[in-house]
Amino acid sequence: MCGIVGLLVKKPELRPQLGSLMVPMLIGMTERGPDSAGLAVFGTPVHEAHRKINLYSGMTEAGADFNWHGLAHSIRDEFGTVAEIVTSGNHAILTVGSAPAPIKHWIHEHHPKLHILSTGRSMDLYKDIGTPTEVSDRYDFSHLQGTHLVGHTRMATESAVTPDRAHPFTAGEDFCLVHNGSLSNPNGIRRMLEPRGIHFDTDNDTEAACRFLEWRLREGDSLENALQKGFDELDGFFTFLMGTKDELALIRDPFACKPAVVAETDDYVAIASEFRSLAHLPDIKNAHVFEPAPEEMYVWRT
């Protein structure tokens, strides 16, 4: 079991409230996912030539005392680029002004236990073990701002309870995916993708779905075409919620084994595994509440 939440605000004046609206949604899914929690939040993109690299130090020896400013200093020296860092305990957002791939490679070489959470211009990603309340407090989720976000609470059934196996998973830039369910062919997907040079961070089944769909998008598929290939190739039970820089997308397997419910008003689209995570949203009594159908694509744009 796991819990999924998503929120997209339709009016610019609601963007400062994105985090505070979402936190009760995430906490509402505690019974479905008490062991880890995480979210990806999408906001105003940084400059075209810049990239935000989200980092997690919880698996290093220093943990939350990791020397983030030392890291930024080393990267400035090594690459001669701007490297600004905003830290929050074991999490940091490093904004760099040159190509991210060599920098990430350098980080991996020099700090192998530092986990690279995400790369992009619009997206920040937080995930850790702990209850949704603990993780929300740890990173002050209620103050997050932006246009949309994708969150997850985990009850692991398939791979170990570790921060890097928490959701959301990400691949490429400004793309993330959360999953409720279990896939039966993740290893087949891995065997197809690895010879194409696609690297996996964990043994988690959701990572296979995430990397598959991001690969299709990178190959030029529209989100809808990529999701159709997902239906063709991914076997098992799933409700997937995905975020791109300007979209939220939801699909459910043909048996609708895993739940999902959507509430839409003029102000927002909110998605959750169960209504109890939507019950406290403003004006919910007048929202259009519905259950997304199996094997259909739902895409909401900012």
Place this chain on the structure above:
Amino acid sequence: MSEITVDLAGKPVREVNRLLHAPLNGVTTVNVLNPDGAHNIAVGVNEAVKVEIHGNAGYYAGGMNKFADIVIHGSAGTGVGENMMSGSIRVKGFASNAAGASAHGGLLVIEGDAGLRCAVSLKGADIVVDGNVGSFSAFMAQAGRLVVCGDAGDALGDSLYEAVLYVKGKIKSLGADAQEEPMTEADFTGLAELLAKAGLKHDPKSFKRIASARSLYHWNADADQEY
């Protein structure tokens, strides 16, 4: 003749279930406010009492119900009325998957759509859905009736036993051993009564009857004996 109201805002569902399981001392109606998708609201009621749930219910609302008349003024989560024995449940909105699963008796009315596996393993209850039902509805249904006033999804009535299904709209596909049969006078009469009980206005003559072909009842030793 008295009425009680329980506001579940910020309270566990036990507040209402304990009340419903204790002697009711003349209470005839229990209103539940702010259900907010909580699971197991009004499960295992064993009294002829009215329960009015004002909002959206979570999983298994009215499960194992005996005697009570439960109205959900909103939607219902997975397994509404699961294993109901008698009484009635009315869902004003939509119902999620496995509505009325394994229900033995009573009447479940869903005014909106029902999700997948509605009436799975039905054991004698009557279920009337004014909207559509999802795929695999009435899978292995043993007794009772499922009435679908809208459309049905894939594999309707797969591996049916003796339950009977009436469908007004389109059927995407029938499951193994389910077949359409001619409506008899008894079907028209029974269906008209059931629709009236459910408070829904549909012409019984516009429904199809689906029942088991009973070909899976007996082991066919000659089938697929190619080796």
